[in-house]
Amino acid sequence: MELQIKALKDPLKLAWDLFRIRNCLMATLGVFLGALFVYHHDTFIDTNLLLAMLSAFIITAAGNSINDYFDVEIDKINKPNRPIPSGRISKSDTLMISMILFLLGITLGKMINNYCFALALINSLLLAIYAAKLKKTLLLSNMLVSFLVASTFIYGSLSKIGPQGFxxxxxxxxxxxxxxxxxxxxxxxxxxxxxxxxxxxxxxxxxxxxxxxxxxxxxxxxxxxxxxxxxxxxxxxxxxxxxxxxxxxxxxxxxxxxxxxxxxxxxxxxxxxxxxxxxxxxxxxxxxxxxxxxxx
Missing domain, CATH: 1.20.120 (Four Helix Bundle (Hemerythrin (Met), subunit A))
Known part of the structure; x- marks a missing residue:
């Protein structure tokens, strides 16, 4: 029984650390809040909102994991207990998981509407470019991450946009x-x-x-x-x-x-x-x- 619990806890701990689940939940809350701002007594919790929240969660997880992929040398010094430096997951597996999650998140965005699809695609590209190239660029990297955080509210509101706009x-x-x-x-x-x-x-x-x-x-x-x-x-x-x-x-x-x-x-x-x-x-x-x- 103890071995079974440990076997269950290990992958959950890996997912928590690799995807930074707390950040994913914050992004999901941002989407919920963005949708709430444009709510006017119509149906609030609908398929579009649920897809937007799930999409934001998945894309955030993808961005966090691909960041670990490119940050492995830095993490060996600053954070040796991160999943890749600690040997809990390989770089290749991390990259594969990230790509799958990005594609899934973008696909969910497309299922909502073209506005969400565009923002999901842009944010996914920015997350990948940030991790690969822009992280070493003075201030631009900080600004990009901050934009991505702020965009969760916009994403949520776009999931509820109607013919009359906002x-x-x-x-x-x-x-x-x-x-x-x-x-x-x-x-x-x-x-x-x-x-x-x-x-x-x-x-x-x-x-x-x-x-x-x-x-x-x-x-x-x-x-x-x-x-x-x-x-x-x-x-x-x-x-x-x-x-x-x-x-x-x-x-x-x-x-x-x-x-x-x-x-x-x-x-x-x-x-x-x-x-x-x-x-x-x-x-x-x-x-x-x-x-x-x-x-x-």
Whole structure:
């Protein structure tokens, strides 16, 4: 019995580490939230939304695994317990799994509509190019990853697009959360670069901390985070349909406070605190919209 449990746990642990399931779930939540922003009392949980959530999960998993494929030399130094350096999976198997997942995710996008197909295809190509080439490019790699994170909300909204398009309030809310996600993730990527500075130096990766120093990089990350905090108060000053601002206030206050705490923390701890803040911010938008829908 003990051997059977271990046999089951090992592949599950491998999948958790290789695909970074937590990131996949965050992407899925982003898609759900993006769809929720354009919801107007029609059928919400339909086939298109479920396909979009599954597609985002799979493409994110593919991007994370192909990143491990190209990052194996860096991970030998920075993260030797990652699946490939630790010997739990081979490079060739990782590449094959990544390609299959990319194709599956794009196919699911095509089943939704042409908008989702286009974004799924573009994001898959960007993830592969990022892992293979752009990761060593100063700031461009950080910006690309941040765009990919922000695009999950757009992907979700596109799964619900109708013949009339989107309302102005929907687009405003979508712009706020997408831009906030871009800024906070950009900041987190810079903090991760500070944490990975030794391995990046040995592999000739040009990052902001390597080129301009840790202090300057932390300052840039702080500025990006502060911009995101200012942007988070935008919903209080615009008219939004089915959006409860009181529900939004409590959670976004906690999220912004978490972001401020992250700015005062060491880089290796700061980016982890920021992940929690990003999760709270997602919950703020989610609950504000859900409460708004059920009340009104």
């Amino acid at each position: 309302r102005f309030g929907d687009l405003t809310l979508l712009a706020v959360i997408s831009t906030s996600a871009f800024l906070t993730n950009f900041s987190r990527e810079i903090l991760k670069d500070i944490e990975d500075i030794e391995g990046d130096k040995r592999n000739y990766v040009t990052t902001l901390p390597i080129k301009y120093g840790e202090k300057f990089s932390k300052r840039v990350a702080s500025i990006l985070t502060i911009f995101a905090i200012f942007l988070s108060v935008t919903p209080f000053f615009i008219s939004l349909e089915n959006f409860n601002k009181l529900a939004y206030f409590f959670l976004i206050f906690a999220a912004d406070l978490t972001f401020l705490i992250s700015l005062r923390s060491p880089a290796e701890l700061s980016q982890r605190i920021m992940v929690f803040g990003m999760f709270l911010a997602l919950l703020a938008f989610l609950f504000a919209k859900l409460v708004g829908i059920f009340i009104y």
